[in-house]
Amino acid sequence: MRVVALAGGVGGAKLAAGLQEALPAGELAVVVNTADDFELWGLHISPDLDTVMYTLAGLANPETGWGVRGDTFASLEMLGRYGEDTWFRLGDRDLATHILRTARLREGRTPTEVAASLAGALGVPSRLLPMCDERVRTVVQTPEGTLEFQEYFVRRGQRDEVLAVRFRGVEAARPTPAVREALAAAELVVFCPSNPVVSIGPILEVPGMREALAASPAPKVAVSPIVGGRALKGPADRMMFSLGHEPSARGVARMYGGLVDGMVVDRADGGERPDVEGLGMEVLVTGTVMRDAADRARLAREVLEFGRGLG
Ligand code: FO1
Secondary structure (H helix, E strand, C coil): CCEEEEECCHHHHHHHHHHHHHCCCCCEEEEECCCCCEEECCEEECHHHHHHHHHHCCCECCCCCCCECCCCCHHHHHHHHCCCCCCCCCCHHHHHHHHHHHHHHHCCCCHHHHHHHHHHHCCCCCEEEECECCCCEEEEEECCEEEEHHHHHHHCCCCCCCCEEEEECHHHCCECHHHHHHHHHCCEEEECCCCCCCCHHHHHHCCCHHHHHHHCCCCEEEECCEECCEECCCCHHHHHHHCCCCCCHHHHHHHCCCCCCEEEEEHHHHHHHHHHHHCCCEEEEECCCCCCHHHHHHHHHHHHHHHHHHC
């Protein structure tokens, strides 16, 4: 079954890994948010692409979900000695990825080509697809002013109230041919449990993406990243609330209204089933919290089965 997953960072990567395990090699393509990308010391950093890549390669740090397992921070310590601000924790092994990505982009390769070659070298059997090849940057408007995404997310620890979110440059972006082909050939599209505002949001905002999704004959299923009114990780719940969305599985379903045929909600939110069904969606109620590899494999199998039933 050819599956396309839309994913942001850690939560999305976990379900993508479960899907990869449940499917024959080569049947999964993951379309990844690249609006969190930024530059540091002249290096191009793609946090969500790398989080998904390391997770699919079995290399991710299990404690954080991002970065490389067992990584060391000698380079960062040295940068600190030079007086540099080291708030963004780049590990030594992780740095190799950024060095190579940056070099290849400077040689004129596209982000799609670079992602494919890096993931291929790490033995990832799935296709890792940046949402677009153009440069898109999430900026967050807060009471303290406009912040770059990683400034808001990592440096300031997501403490600011989010008044608005913008994806700079998105107007000029387009889904890549690889993304279009994957969607056209898909038999199921899965919206991973990633932040609907800043992870899945930018993917959907790429002009032409909603049309490509609508044109795909595949059923579409979303897994709610909100469980019991709370985001499992990160600021999705507070962000949804301050932007006028209800922080609930139902609220996520409303945001995806008209785009998905089915919603997977946690048992804690089973009571929201009638409201989600009222939006014209089928609902699967199950355990959605992925604590370990067994959880993500089970959830992935259930999502695939649910999706097949919608087809
Ligand atoms: N997230 C953090 O909270 N702190 C960090 O220091 C940090 C470093 C980092 C390095 C490489 C990488 O690929 C990701 C990293 N992340 C870090 C995660 C990442 O910035 C965010 O989780 C995403 O952008 C949100 O999806």
